[in-house]
Amino acid sequence: MGFLDAIPWDLLLIQTINGVVTGMILALVASGLTLIFGIMDVVNFAHGEFLMLGAYIAVLTLVATHSFWIALIVAALGTALIGAIIYLTTLRPLLGRDPLTTILATFGLSLVLQNYALWQFGPVARKIPEPFSGSIQLFYLNYPLYRLMIAALSAAIIGGFWLFLKYGTWGIWIRATTQDRIMAQAMGIPVPWVLTGVFAIGSAMAGASGVLFGPLVGVDHAMGFDWILRAFIVVVVGGMGSLGGSVLAAIFISLLEAYASLWVSPAQAGIVSFVVLIMTLLFRPTGLFVATPK
Amino acid sequence: MTADSPLLKVEGIHTYYGKSHILHGVSLEVGHGEVVGLLGRNGVGKSTTLKAIAGLVHPSRGRVLFEREAIERLPPYRLARAGIGYVPEDRRIFRLLTVAENLRIGLNRHGVTASRKKELLDKAYGYFPVLSERRNQAGGTLSGGEQQMLAIARAMMLEPKIILLDEPTEGLMPRMVSQIREIIDVLYREGVAVLLVEQNVPLTLEASRRIYILEKGEVRHHAPAAELRADDAPIHRYMGV
Numbered sequence: 001m002g003f004l005d006a007i008p009w010d011l012l013l014i015q016t017i018n019g020v021v022t023g024m025i026l027a028l029v030a031s032g033l034t035l036i037f038g039i040m041d042v043v044n045f046a047h048g049e050f051l052m053l054g055a056y057i058a059v060l061t062l063v064a065t066h067s068f069w070i071a072l073i074v075a076a077l078g079t080a081l082i083g084a085i086i087y088l089t090t091l092r093p094l095l096g097r098d099p100l101t102t103i104l105a106t107f108g109l110s111l112v113l114q115n116y117a118l119w120q121f122g123p124v125a126r127k128i129p130e131p132f133s134g135s136i137q138l139f140y141l142n143y144p145l146y147r148l149m150i151a152a153l154s155a156a157i158i159g160g161f162w163l164f165l166k167y168g169t170w171g172i173w174i175r176a177t178t179q180d181r182i183m184a185q186a187m188g189i190p191v192p193w194v195l196t197g198v199f200a201i202g203s204a205m206a207g208a209s210g211v212l213f214g215p216l217v218g219v220d221h222a223m224g225f226d227w228i229l230r231a232f233i234v235v236v237v238g239g240m241g242s243l244g245g246s247v248l249a250a251i252f253i254s255l256l257e258a259y260a261s262l263w264v265s266p267a268q269a270g271i272v273s274f275v276v277l278i279m280t281l282l283f284r285p286t287g288l289f290v291a292t293p294k
Numbered sequence: 295m296t297a298d299s300p301l302l303k304v305e306g307i308h309t310y311y312g313k314s315h316i317l318h319g320v321s322l323e324v325g326h327g328e329v330v331g332l333l334g335r336n337g338v339g340k341s342t343t344l345k346a347i348a349g350l351v352h353p354s355r356g357r358v359l360f361e362r363e364a365i366e367r368l369p370p371y372r373l374a375r376a377g378i379g380y381v382p383e384d385r386r387i388f389r390l391l392t393v394a395e396n397l398r399i400g401l402n403r404h405g406v407t408a409s410r411k412k413e414l415l416d417k418a419y420g421y422f423p424v425l426s427e428r429r430n431q432a433g434g435t436l437s438g439g440e441q442q443m444l445a446i447a448r449a450m451m452l453e454p455k456i457i458l459l460d461e462p463t464e465g466l467m468p469r470m471v472s473q474i475r476e477i478i479d480v481l482y483r484e485g486v487a488v489l490l491v492e493q494n495v496p497l498t499l500e501a502s503r504r505i506y507i508l509e510k511g512e513v514r515h516h517a518p519a520a521e522l523r524a525d526d527a528p529i530h531r532y533m534g535v
Contacts (some may be wrong), residue, residue, distance in 0.1 A: 230357045
């Protein structure tokens with residue numbers, strides 16, 4: 001079997017792990033995005049900036065506490081609070097208008113937040129140190145344990161959130177409001193608070209992923225931008241508003257990119273996600289991973 | 295509160311959808327525990343009247359008093375918690391939530407103890423055994439009649455003082471229609487007031503104590519149901535049946 005020998009099995013395994021790790025972070029970013037879209041029909045172009053804000057909050061907290069874990073929690077809570085304030089002041093007054101209005105508003109917000117970070121922290125990337133070094137032996141490679149932990153933590157956060165949606169009182173309120181906002185109100189669900197809460201939770205998930213990914217790339221004012229584009233692709237491919245679909249799509253696309261970069265440069269591998277996006281929009285515009293449209 | 299002040303009092307409400315004027319000063323009253331019917335042709339504003347009471351449509355003029363308090367500016371979720379249950383025409387159950395989850399939504403209010411929640415759930419499952427059988431099924435998989443029962447049971451979880459029922463028999467088989475009639479009687483026995491909007495005139499006359507007839511966004515006729523059962527001329531005049 002000559003062609004089987006030609007397949008670099010070791011590289012494939014390493015790229016599978018890489019793809020799952022990136023996929024889980026991407027899933028964490030995209031879940032917040034898809035949740036916000038699902039419940040209030042807002043396409044949040046500023047979502048990546050919450051990732052960036054989370055990372056900066058962690059940088060500042062680390063200076064004071066030297067604890068990665070405290071920094072992670074403070075960053076999540078901080079971005080949740082900023083998200084709630086921004087929602088109440090900027091987006092809530094625009095709900096129910098033409099979708100273009102909220103797109104422009106969040107796009108403007110994204111520019112403001114990016115330039116605020118540039119003004120406040122300067123153009124030099126800050127570093128979040130890895131909480132532990134350690135690595136495992138993978139063929140001839142020392143694979144950093146921290147990368148595996150990112151995947152595990154992202155999975156834990158998404159899993160915890162899924163349980164909350166499934167069994168929590170607020171979780172059921174969120175699902176009911178996503179399905180029928182009017183009837184949710186008529187059943188006594190405090191919908192204005194649910195919407196604020198969802199925006200805060202989505203922002204916190206973006207903030208947490210910024211902290212988790214910080215040690216791998218460095219923290220700067222534009223770090224959210226790379227993610228947001230791919231997160232949008234994931235949300236569309238997974239089916240707008242579908243949490244499970246987004247998680248699957250994030251892993252699917254990240255794996256494809258990881259495999260593609262075995263043969264082409266990583267920059268060219270990025271094309272794969274756009275190809276998937278275009279194929280999805282052409283042949284299954286409601287999303288690859290949703291059974292039937294809601 | 296004195297016994298003779300009505301539970302719900304609608305005073306001359308006007309509503310608009312965009313530029314079209316739907317309600318032209320509708321006034322009506324529902325007493326504590328009273329079943330009141332609202333009749334009229336399609337498109338005369340019956341559903342809009344219910345929506346205005348539930349807070350889903352805000353009247354541009356007029357007042358809605360619930361237990362003597364003006365409520366026309368309150369958000370709908372506050373009204374639901376104050377005791378106004380709304381069962382819309384198309385039922386609008388949460389299709390992706392299970393039957394149990396649909397019911398649970400109304401129970402998550404302040405001051406409802408765990409034992410009270412269980413009591414309310416047991417009562418609903420007692421009245422509607424089919425909902426108990428299907429409690430873990432998604433609401434969207436139920437038949438039309440079962441969805442109607444779920445919509446009413448869901449509203450009952452709020453322990454409402456009044457339930458606004460919008461065409462509960464629409465599209466149901468005759469067997470289900472008589473069941474809806476029984477449900478209205480159950481609500482009456484429980485002391486829950488009902489404001490019933492229906493196309494089914496015999497059922498409405500039978501189930502209600504008083505009847506309002508709406509035409510072109512105004513109340514044109516108001517009479518005890520017994521009077522209309524004896525002489526249905528006003529019904530022929532305003533509804534053409």
